[in-house]
């Protein structure tokens with residue numbers, strides 16, 4: 001190779017490959033599915049595409065864990081990961097899958113509802129691509145994704161996103177937000193297809209209670225709240241009282257009738273289910289947070305939010321203690337148990353009885369890792 005220009009070009013090319021290789025490896029690693037270890041209560045694992053085959057082979061297809069009791073009763077759906085930047089919902093789903101045993105009725109858990117959003121992180125936010133939960137046998141790794149559907153799977157965004165059922169207009173980027181796409185429709189954008197698959201699941205499995213788990217930053221009005229469709233109000237109010245007795249305070253909010261595309265509105269309007277959305281606290285995806293680190297995901301300790309809270313700019317008081325992940329998963333876990341209890345008391349023929357689950361206090365004292373199983377080799 002006599003030409004010095006070619007030689008220089010090849011060296012530069014090789015240096016470029018060397019420089020981009022770690023980023024490319026991390027990018028591809030994000031496509032690897034998280035390992036979830038089905039516990040003794042899981043009786044079937046299906047895919048969302050079993051309910052709507054238009055999802056087959058797409059980035060939006062996701063596992064549906066079915067846990068059936070020996071005795072008949074009601075059916076409850078738990079959705080985690082509607083927003084993959086809100087980890088308490090995913091972890092709550094996993095804790096149910098790995099520990100719960102249904103004695104009466106059925107539990108259906110979709111831990112990563114917008115599976116596509118787990119395969120990339122939010123551009124420009126500097127989010128970590130995963131976080132670890134410590135256990136006595138080592139760490140369990142979970143992906144931290146983006147709020148919306150991965151643009152690889154749905155692109156480009158329209159300038160204006162119109163919710164097809166209501167004509168409500170939102171910013172174009174909201175077309176990738178699963179919680180603006182309900183009840184969805186077949187054959188269009190992936191996010192709407194995922195929403196359609198979930199609505200089909202609710203109808204085909206005759207789900208009595210459908211719960212969508214989220215986390216909100218301390219400055220948003222829905223933090224530490226349950227947002228409920230009007231038909232589910234009595235049931236949720238009963239559950240809120242049960243939670244109060246357990247030392248968990250949660251606000252009850254009515255689902256606004258004119259805010260469309262959200263799970264607590266559309267599932268309740270388009271199916272017979274009791275539709276409920278539950279929020280815990282996480283500063284990570286709020287507009288004010290400090291460095292976006294794994295520690296922030298796990299502790300919610302954030303000096304910027306403490307400052308904002310001290311000058312009265314948050315809905316929920318945010319202190320230097322933060323809100324550890326075990327408290328957030330504990331709140332979700334206890335809320336689900338309280339809703340199952342409320343349904344069992346109010347409609348005994350649709351009872352749902354779940355054993356094997358940690359209480360709120362168990363999770364706070366022992367941490368989430370105590371309730372995760374070792375990964376089989």
Ligand SMILES: [Zn+2]
Pocket residue numbers: 082083086214215
């Ligand atoms: Zn959310």
